[in-house]
Amino acid sequence: MSSEQGRVSRDIESLVHPYTNLEAHLHKGPLIMERGEGVYVFDDQGRRYLEGMSGLWCASLGFSEPRLVEAATKQLSKLPYYQLFNSRSHGPAIDLSEKLLSIAPRSLGKVLYANSGSEANDAAVKLVWFYNNAMGRPEKKKIISRWRAYHGVTVAAASLTGLPANHQDFDLPIDRILHTDCPSYYHEALPGETEAQFTRRIVGNLESLILREGPDTIAAFIAEPVNGSGGVIVPPQGYFEQVQALLKKHDILFIVDEVICGFGRTGEMFGCDTFNLEPDIMTVAKALSASYLPISATLVSQKLYDKVVERTKELGVFAHGVTYSGHPVCAAVALETLKIYEERDIVGHVRAVAPHFQHRLRSLASHPLVGEARGVGLIGALEITQDKASKTPFDARNNIAALVQNKAVERGVLVRGIRNAVAISPPLIITKEQIDELFDGIAHGLDEALVVARQAELVQ
Numbered sequence: 472m473s474s475e476q477g478r479v480s481r482d483i484e485s486l487v488h489p490y491t492n493l494e495a496h497l498h499k500g501p502l503i504m505e506r507g508e509g510v511y512v513f514d515d516q517g518r519r520y521l522e523g524m525s526g527l528w529c530a531s532l533g534f535s536e537p538r539l540v541e542a543a544t545k546q547l548s549k550l551p552y553y554q555l556f557n558s559r560s561h562g563p564a565i566d567l568s569e570k571l572l573s574i575a576p577r578s579l580g581k582v583l584y585a586n587s588g589s590e591a592n593d594a595a596v597k598l599v600w601f602y603n604n605a606m607g608r609p610e611k612k613k614i615i616s617r618w619r620a621y622h623g624v625t626v627a628a629a630s631l632t633g634l635p636a637n638h639q640d641f642d643l644p645i646d647r648i649l650h651t652d653c654p655s656y657y658h659e660a661l662p663g664e665t666e667a668q669f670t671r672r673i674v675g676n677l678e679s680l681i682l683r684e685g686p687d688t689i690a691a692f693i694a695e696p697v698n699g700s701g702g703v704i705v706p707p708q709g710y711f712e713q714v715q716a717l718l719k720k721h722d723i724l725f726i727v728d729e730v731i732c733g734f735g736r737t738g739e740m741f742g743c744d745t746f747n748l749e750p751d752i753m754t755v756a757k758a759l760s761a762s763y764l765p766i767s768a769t770l771v772s773q774k775l776y777d778k779v780v781e782r783t784k785e786l787g788v789f790a791h792g793v794t795y796s797g798h799p800v801c802a803a804v805a806l807e808t809l810k811i812y813e814e815r816d817i818v819g820h821v822r823a824v825a826p827h828f829q830h831r832l833r834s835l836a837s838h839p840l841v842g843e844a845r846g847v848g849l850i851g852a853l854e855i856t857q858d859k860a861s862k863t864p865f866d867a868r869n870n871i872a873a874l875v876q877n878k879a880v881e882r883g884v885l886v887r888g889i890r891n892a893v894a895i896s897p898p899l900i901i902t903k904e905q906i907d908e909l910f911d912g913i914a915h916g917l918d919e920a921l922v923v924a925r926q927a928e929l930v931q
């Protein structure tokens with residue numbers, strides 16, 4: 472048995488793979504990555520791939536940034552662990568919080584750490600509930616999310632997520648979580664409806680939901696500026712403006728999930744800057760540490776924080792936190808990441824290369840399999856469709872988006888088939904030439920998938 476076969480069977484025998492068809496994995500086995508260099512990763516056979524998804528929308532600085540390795544090593548030898556419970560603190564957590572608040576939307580005033588985007592969103596939910604108890608509004612607890620939203624997998628975050636697979640058989644969502652329309656004009660518009668009419672209709676539906684449930688029962692609304700894992704949904708113009716007006720009118724808190732959009736992805740530091748959002752709570756993870764180490768944060772407004780302080784004075788403690796909240800090594804790496812973003816003007820770089828990225832993306836809209844090419848900054852998706860005119864998707868069993876993904880892999884390009892979309896979200900350091908390499912690989916994937924779809928007589 473070769474060492475590769477050995478590792479494949481050891482993987483199959485020992486690992487539960489997240490977000491994997493576990494039965495298919497038993498036959499197919501893993502693709503094992505061994506090292507990274509810039510925007511590329513290399514498998515254990517030495518094959519090179521352009522990581523067109525930055526892993527899971529997260530490796531913003533690619534896979535070989537020596538400064539982050541150094542920051543981690545330095546902190547590991549100085550103070551490898553300490554906690555923030557019980558008024559303990561350490562330099563990396565203090566420095567990072569200060570730095571985060573200096574770049575975050577002005578509406579935010581305090582930082583609470585955790586390890587993942589899911590936990591950060593769970594903390595947001597708990598803070599909203601705690602806040603409304605402190606406000607003497609025990610009935611104002613429901614949280615509205617959106618269909619297709621992705622907010623993670625812990626019990627509250629998975630409930631906020633608006634994807635059937637995250638609910639089905641997990642006995643979710645929990646109660647007090649409601650879902651409203653996904654702002655996808657492509658998927659959800661009625662025949663003949665303009666984008667402006669569509670926006671007014673779905674914001675109207677949101678208001679009807681609030682009124683039906685009773686504004687006194689609705690605590691918060693949560694949204695990603697650009698929804699990622701639901702298929703990269705860019706909201707129509709005016710959507711967030713109208714939603715925010717509605718939230719203000721009914722005294723509903725706004726939680727913005729920046730786990731994917733945060734730190735430059737959309738061409739501004741935050742999705743909040745791109746879409747003019749004023750959050751009461753904002754969650755970040757992924758690119759916060761360029762994903763070199765796990766760390767996430769829930770940023771809250773001073774007003775909300777003050778109320779929480781007031782209540783903990785009565786209760787004696789704010790009984791929330793995880794062992795690794797603000798872990799010093801993760802915080803040191805995150806701080807160094809933010810310094811790199813600033814020194815290298817990573818947001819400026821995204822703005823410089825994004826027009827080329829969007830041009831290459833949108834050029835693929837004419838491909839027979841593509842119903843829509845959409846995106847902003849360095850995030851995008853191609854909607855794979857069986858029939859462009861009627862927007863009919865392929866039957867899920869044909870899995871054509873996954874086929875495009877697999878054919879692109881043959882060309883050394885990693886992108887992700889998500890149901891009927893192919894998602895693209897490369898490291899923010901990608902160059903124009905590498906963007907060409909990325910889209911050449913995707914175009915090859917589309918052409919090869921078209922051949923297969925024609926042979927199967929799924930398209931003409």
Ligand SMILES: Cc1ncc(COP(=O)(O)O)c(C=O)c1O
Binds near residue numbers: 589621623695
């Ligand atoms: C918008 C958004 N929120 C939350 C999460 C959950 O983050 P994590 O996987 O770190 O728990 C994700 C993960 O992809 C995400 O895309």
